[in-house]
Amino acid sequence: MKAGVFYGKGDLRIEERPMPHAGAGQMVVKIDYCGVCGTDVEAYNYEIVKPVIVLGHENVGTVYEVGEGVTGFQVGDKVLCGPPSYCAEHCSSCRSGRPNICDTGFARTAGIGGPDGGYAEYMLIQDVAHTMVIHIPDGVDLKDAVLFDVICVSLHGLRRSNFKLGDTVAVSGTGPIGLAAIQLAKAAGARTVVAIGTNSKKFPLLKEYGADYCINAKECEDLAAEVRKAVGNPDGADVTLECAGNQPSLLNCIHHIAKNGSQVILVGILGEPLDKLVLAPVIPREIDLISSFVYTPEEIEIYLSMLATGKIKFPKMVTDEVSLDEVVEKALDRKDRTGQLKILLNPSL
Ligand SMILES: [Zn+2]
Ligand SMILES: [Zn+2]
Structure with a gap:
């Protein structure tokens, strides 16, 4: 079978690998789609994932072989398999x-820190009992299901907050995670959703996803005043989700968007050093900075059931579908990717 093997910075090779076989407690999944995650792009360009490994942790596919002792799965089942895996009982x-x-x-997670992942025609799940493997309900499009890694990061972020029905929600950052957060906040009953971004061309899509107001942080003169006008009160947003993962966005959230005594949920991953964050003006306002990391199996189930019942949908989120041979050029190397949102790898192409 063909696999995309990561050998280090800027080096991903498409190789012929032996077909995996399912031993006791294991399962082989034929990959239908594997989402190309921002983490994969970072791995390829900065080697944040340890080589040598087959990348790919946003996997949906069809159960191909079930090993001895594995219960609850049959050949032909549609499943998603993603991060994080877990010990289930040993850690607090x-x-x-x-x-x-x-x-x-x-x-333990395939394609990112542990065994080989889903940039391949087939993937071995080495330890089904401690891996997030979840059935995809009938009627859910696999191209929607594979978005779980993006959508559930936002879902978890909102669930980490003290959001209540009727709250005003501000979302800073308009990539796939911000887009998902907008729609989830709306579906959860937000009174007003304000999206803050830096690219006005995206605003029609943000509105389609449920944003009531869109503000361009780079072009507006007084962001705090614009946010207050949009949420309709002199205080600021009840819940603020930082989804851009960069310092200007975080500073905006803390200083200009969140109301006193509210939470800023850190959904985006801030990898850069923070050199402009001064907490002295933040502490008297009791702004809570809440970190939020990936999602739980339960949240995946919530996502899939909301998809199955049509409560949420993510049109235009997938902008590209690429083959293994195209994945470097069309998804991983650092070109200008304006206009691209989610890229799916289809190993059958
Ligand atoms: Zn991911
Ligand atoms: Zn654990």
């Missing part, structure tokens, strides 16, 4: 119902 996070922050979760 898992014991307290928070497997997303399992001490050893990412070291």
Whole structure:
């Protein structure tokens, strides 16, 4: 079978690999789609994932072989398989119902820290009992299901907040995670959703996803005043989701968007050093900075059931479908990717 093997910075090779076989407690999945994650792009360009590994952690596919002792799955089942895996019982996070922050979760996760992932025609799930493998309900399009990694990051972020029906929600950042957050906040009953971004060309799509107001942070003169006008009160947003993962967005959230005593949920991953964050003006306003990391199996189930019942939908989120041979050129190397949102790898192409 063909696989996309990551050998280090700027080096991903398409190789012929032996077909995997399912031993006890294992399963082989034929990959239908694998989402190209921002993490894969970072891995390819900055080697944040340890080589040598087959990349790909946003997997949907068809069960191909079920190993001895695995229950609940049959050949032909449609499943999604994603991060994080978990120990299930040995760490206090898992014991307290928070497997997303399992001490050893990412070291077990295929395609990112553990075994080989889904940039391949077939993937071996090495330890089904400790891996997020979830049935995809009938009627759910696999191209929607594969968006779980993006959508559920936002879903978890909103669930980490103290959001209540009727709250005003501000979303800073308009990539796939911000888009998802807009629609989820709307579906959850937000009174007003304000999207803050830096590219006005995206605003029609943001409105299609449920944003009531869109503000261009670079072009408006007084962001705080614009946000207050949009949410209809002199205080600011009740709940603020930082989804851009950069310092200007975080500073906007803290200083100009969130109301006193509210939460800023850190949904975006801020990898850059923060050199402009001064907390002295923030502390007297009791702004809570809440970190939010990936999602739980339960949140995947919520996502799939909301999709199946039509409560949420994500048109135009997938902008490209590429083959294994095209994945470097069309998805991983650092070109200008304006206009691209989610890229799916289809190993059958
Ligand atoms: Zn991902
Ligand atoms: Zn654990």
